Amino acid sequence: MEKCGWSIQRDLKVELSCKTEYAVLALLELAAHYREAEPLQIRQIAAQQNIPDRYLEQLLATLRRGGLVKSQRGAKGGYLLAREPWEITLLEVVSCLEGSDSKPSTHDTNLKTVESAVIEEIWQEVHKTAYKVWQGYTLQDLCDKRDARRQLDIMYYI
Amino acid sequence: MEKCGWSIQRDLKVELSCKTEYAVLALLELAAHYREAEPLQIRQIAAQQNIPDRYLEQLLATLRRGGLVKSQRGAKGGYLLAREPWEITLLEVVSCLEGSDSKPSTHDTNLKTVESAVIEEIWQEVHKTAYKVWQGYTLQDLCDKRDARRQLDIMYYI
DNA sequence: GTAAACACCTGCGAGTAACCGGGGTATACT
């Protein structure tokens, strides 16, 4: 019961879960086909990136509600990026995925001990630096990185 | 089955869980009483920082196995810092708590897709920046921060 | 040498979240 007492906005993880990776991979796939105006189907993305399609469906729904992708229903439907690939940062993706339904609940700061406040402050600093890194990469940057790495692989193969 | 397919060392979280906070609070308490050579009992720490004592017992065991605290059994026993407060960094604490038993299992890098490698690279960068922040704070620094904040609270009260 | 105080170990149970699949409904193309 009550678990930890306070439920501040301390729950922003920085781990690379399958959830996050799947979402980024899907967005990367959408970004790669951004020039054609045709939407990509879930199964195409899933097959291309080796993601379980039923799970990807949920993730794309979350991304849609977060305003990162657009959907088109019916036959020949699918998903499209809501904005240009260079206008979507990784920070938006990560924030969208774990936003969930956490209510900060307007916590009374006087209840916290001094020690807790100090710890909280440092963790905020860590999150801040993580945000900066994520903010610094757009989907376009990721695509460029992928292309560069592909070139390297080819040269290594020869 | 198999969950994610690969089990690289991607599992270092940056969230502030109760687990981590409890451990840091306990270490802070030990650091505060570091000058007296007498060990602190679990219940004393638990009562002082409002931590469930049975749970704190497990955390202190982990910290002991990680070499961060020393224990003294029997009556008049308890826990002591294994090193000076200015020689223990937050990075050591965090690493100790979730080190668990994850074997990197020498993963074959050729199985990863190019996209996954790109994502992995960025997450490594995030972890690196987080490490640097944690590495920059010792238990002594935390104590100093606490004292400074206490002074502020007093002045604010007047 | 007996009792008390303490660390130490194992295990359990509720809660939560990530991770997947089933099955049905709504919508658009042909």
Added chain:
DNA sequence: AGTATACCCCGGTTACTCGCAGGTGTTTAC
């Protein structure tokens, strides 16, 4: 109409966090 697709609800497994209970081993105090 029929088909293909997104959309939605609802389980189910696994794993982890948090916390409690019971028992054992070790040291000090009387």
